[in-house]
Amino acid sequence: MGQAVGAEVSVALLPKVRGKLTPDAPLAPLVWFKSGGTAQWLFEPADVEDLSAFLSGLDSNMPVMALGLGSNLIVRDGGVPGVVVRLGKSFAKVFADGLTLRCGGGASGILVSSIARDAGIAGVEFLRSIPGTVGGFVRMNGGAYGRETAEVLVECEVVLRSGERRALSVDELGYSYRHSTLPEGAVVVSATFRGEAGDPAAIQAEMDRIAAAREESQPLRSKTGGSTFKNPPGEKAWALVDAAGCRGMKRGGAQVSEKHTNFLLNLGGATSADIEGLGEDVRAKVKAHSGVELEWEIQRVGMFADDARESVGSSK
Known part of the structure; x- marks a missing residue:
């Protein structure tokens, strides 16, 4: 710890x-x-x-x-x-109304897509593959398999850092690739998605296809953080990492996945410094090999251990 x-x-x-x-x-x-x-x-x-x-x-x-x-x-x-x-x-409920889904900010992508399937709402199957909550999808414009949150979001409700509750339309979120202009400290408490009419069996088949593709290509049963780096324009991050010779590369208890090179793994005893440091090692090797500067997709938050110790010491 x-x-x-x-x-x-x-x-x-x-x-x-x-x-x-x-x-x-x-x-x-x-x-x-x-x-x-x-x-x-x-x-x-x-x-x-x-x-x-x-x-x-x-x-x-x-x-x-x-x-x-x-x-x-x-x-x-x-x-x-x-x-x-x-x-x-209390924030993890999902309700279907026609072709609209009203979702709590704590609801998982699996729950949202399952409720949509049962209601015959197509177009949000991709949320099945994103291991996160509605609040995270909305903040980061989460996406997978060619689709992203911006395409299905109607509006969201947020509680700003000041405590003010505000409804924001999709156009007010300033979406770009894996990014929104939602202010720091704001918490997404609900969101409304809109899909299109679909057959529940066909929706389930698409969800099964997505689940199988993830299972085949990603290290789902490992301690990982999902996609590490954003795909640069016209490129795939995993291919750049692989070409730079980083497949299987280690630092401390952390490793670049052999199965999917845009995933970092905690092999069991990795510190967060090991994991983040390995990511920076990968970025350096990719920059040296291809000239591309990979951007982190994984969020890194909090204080480094040394900074925390200094902060505690200075407060005494």
């Missing part, structure tokens, strides 16, 4: 909540890589009102970060200062 960032702020100084507020909460169990430090505070709100009231009463200098399924994330070993917000079961 990584270093604790320390819950220097007393719970008495934080806004009252109806949900669960945990100091120095280990984040490694909550992310796919199973590595990294703690959250200074982990907040699991009871509902949207609880989240809004908490953020509006929270010191404006306190950082806030939303955490979904932790699939596309490196939590650094020094932990995450401030508040990490994790949406629980």
Whole structure:
């Protein structure tokens, strides 16, 4: 387990909540890589009102970060200062209405696509293959197999860092490849998707095709973080990594997957520093080989262990 960032702020100084507020909460169990430090505070709100009231009463200098399924994330070993917000079961509901899907920010892609199938809504099958939550899809314009969130999203509701609740249309999110202009500290609490009429059997067949393709090509049963680097224009990140001779390359307990070279693996005892450092090694080799500078797709958050130790020392 990584270093604790320390819950220097007393719970008495934080806004009252109806949900669960945990100091120095280990984040490694909550992310796919199973590595990294703690959250200074982990907040699991009871509902949207609880989240809004908490953020509006929270010191404006306190950082806030939303955490979904932790699939596309490196939590650094020094932990995450401030508040990490994790949406629980009350945010994980999905309702179909005609060709529209109203989804909580904590709902998984598998649940969304399954509800869509049962309702005869086609066009969101690709969400079946993204290991994350609606909030993450919306923030990062998540996509796979030739489709992305921007194509099916109608609008979303967010709670801004100030606690203000706001509905944003797809056009207001400034979408580009794996990116939105959603402000830092904002939490996506719900989203509305629209598909097209389809036959449930055909929708299931497409979901099965996607699932089989993932199973064949990706190291799904490993401690990984999903696609590590964005595909550069006209290129495939995995092909550039492979051409640079990085397949199977290791650093500490981390390894570039032999099965899919755009995936990094925790072989069992990797620190987040091992994983992130290996990613930087790969970027350097690709730049030297092809001249292409790969951009991280995986989010890296929190403090390095040495920085966290210095911060704790300076506060004493």
